[in-house]
Amino acid sequence: MEVSKRLKSIPPYVFAEIAKKSQAAAARGVDVINLGIGDPDQPTPRHIVDAMHEALENPINHHYPPFGGTKEYKTAVAEWCKNRFGIDVDPNTEVTSLIGSKEGLHNTIMAFIDQGDINIIPDPGYPVYRTSTILAGGEPYFMPLTPENNFLPDFDAIPQAVLDKAKLLMISYPNNPTAGIADLAFFEKAVAFCKKHNILLCHDLAYSEMTYDGYKAPSIMEVKGAKDIAIELHSLSKSYNMTGWRIGFAIGNAEAIKAIGQIKSNIDTDIFRAIQMAAIAGFTGPTDHITFCNNLYVERRDLAVERLTKLGWPVKPIKATFYMWLPTPPGMSSAEFSNLMLDQAGIVVPPGVAYGPGGEGFFRMSLCVEKERLAEAFDRMAKHAITFDMAKAKV
Numbered sequence: 574m575e576v577s578k579r580l581k582s583i584p585p586y587v588f589a590e591i592a593k594k595s596q597a598a599a600a601r602g603v604d605v606i607n608l609g610i611g612d613p614d615q616p617t618p619r620h621i622v623d624a625m626h627e628a629l630e631n632p633i634n635h636h637y638p639p640f641g642g643t644k645e646y647k648t649a650v651a652e653w654c655k656n657r658f659g660i661d662v663d664p665n666t667e668v669t670s671l672i673g674s675k676e677g678l679h680n681t682i683m684a685f686i687d688q689g690d691i692n693i694i695p696d697p698g699y700p701v702y703r704t705s706t707i708l709a710g711g712e713p714y715f716m717p718l719t720p721e722n723n724f725l726p727d728f729d730a731i732p733q734a735v736l737d738k739a740k741l742l743m744i745s746y747p748n749n750p751t752a753g754i755a756d757l758a759f760f761e762k763a764v765a766f767c768k769k770h771n772i773l774l775c776h777d778l779a780y781s782e783m784t785y786d787g788y789k790a791p792s793i794m795e796v797k798g799a800k801d802i803a804i805e806l807h808s809l810s811k812s813y814n815m816t817g818w819r820i821g822f823a824i825g826n827a828e829a830i831k832a833i834g835q836i837k838s839n840i841d842t843d844i845f846r847a848i849q850m851a852a853i854a855g856f857t858g859p860t861d862h863i864t865f866c867n868n869l870y871v872e873r874r875d876l877a878v879e880r881l882t883k884l885g886w887p888v889k890p891i892k893a894t895f896y897m898w899l900p901t902p903p904g905m906s907s908a909e910f911s912n913l914m915l916d917q918a919g920i921v922v923p924p925g926v927a928y929g930p931g932g933e934g935f936f937r938m939s940l941c942v943e944k945e946r947l948a949e950a951f952d953r954m955a956k957h958a959i960t961f962d963m964a965k966a967k968v
């Protein structure tokens with residue numbers, strides 16, 4: 574048996590490697606603290622679970638769902654978008670359901686990238702941008718995201734030769750893994766740039782509700798004329814604690830939405846109707862769980878900032894997402910640091926390189942564990958003298 578060249582062509586999945594190591598440590602009796610996952614620790618809100626129970630009892634929902642989402646789901650999406658961002662999308666032509674935005678990202682790439690085409694993506698970035706591009710036979714071009722550029726790419730630095738072959742450009746704010754945020758002015762630049770070069774712009778908005786200190790994340794569709802060139806992928810996973818349910822949606826350019834739907838209808842048969850009903854309950858129901866969870870993340874963030882500062886790290890409080898993107902101690906690669914954290918302190922943190930070559934010199938720490946557990950992680954770092962020496966970093 575031999576797997577496809579396609580499969581062999583994608584880079585090794587760093588997370589699988591980490592999982593293996595952390596399982597081995599747990600088997601040795603180590604009490605592993607996982608600060609690697611991006612999965613909310615709180616349960617799905619009660620009213621969403623209740624709606625699912627009710628929908629399950631109705632046999633109408635047991636059949637194949639329609640392609641692209643039920644009329645009710647797409648209408649609820651459009652209404653939510655109107656209420657949340659003040660934007661208008663036509664539920665019939667400018668909305669499609671997604672089995673989570675990961676699926677949407679892959680199928681957007683499948684719909685637009687041919688052999689030899691370029692997909693312009695952020696580095697570091699969510700790994701799917703890169704791997705799905707390679708699976709499609711295309712080539713990723715990396716836009717560097719650095720603390721110096723506030724994790725916002727410089728579009729003007731993209732060479733003309735790249736633009737000539739580019740079909741797609743992907744951005745994501747609030748950002749995973751850097752927690753960078755973008756304002757409407759940046760989105761305006763992105764829209765104008767992609768219009769000028771006739772490149773589909775895909776905005777991955779997985780963290781729209783996970784924002785703090787009064788910050789509210791905009792939709793790229795708030796930019797005038799964005800629908801001419803852009804789509805935006807949304808997910809209920811993070812904001813509604815629904816990672817396991819697999820539901821999201823895409824909005825925007827009707828031609829692109831249609832193309833994604835064509836790919837999807839040949840591969841999947843949409844989302845279980847009962848899950849769509851539950852998601853509608855999420856869109857239309859109370860939002861106090863969002864406030865509750867965001868307060869939890871803020872408490873954890875503040876603890877992390879305080880303790881990391883004590884350990885010498887240069888760290889700023891994040892305004893969105895539940896990720897902290899931190900430099901590795903001077904002289905240490907991201908893989909070395911990740912190994913050190915697990916071997917000495919029993920803490921899992923993904924190395925920055927897992928998110929692209931530009932992630933070298935960084936690691937990601939997520940805030941998906943209870944405050945007490947997080948405090949324990951910092952106690953262990955202090956005990957093993959895992960610190961950041963600012964004086965060494967400056968030379």
Ligand SMILES: *Cc1c(COP(=O)(O)O)cnc(C)c1O
Binds near residue numbers: 675779821
């Ligand atoms: C979590 C995440 C996704 C995937 O979300 P699902 O809807 O669960 O597939 C997509 N993009 C980014 C940036 C994410 O962090």
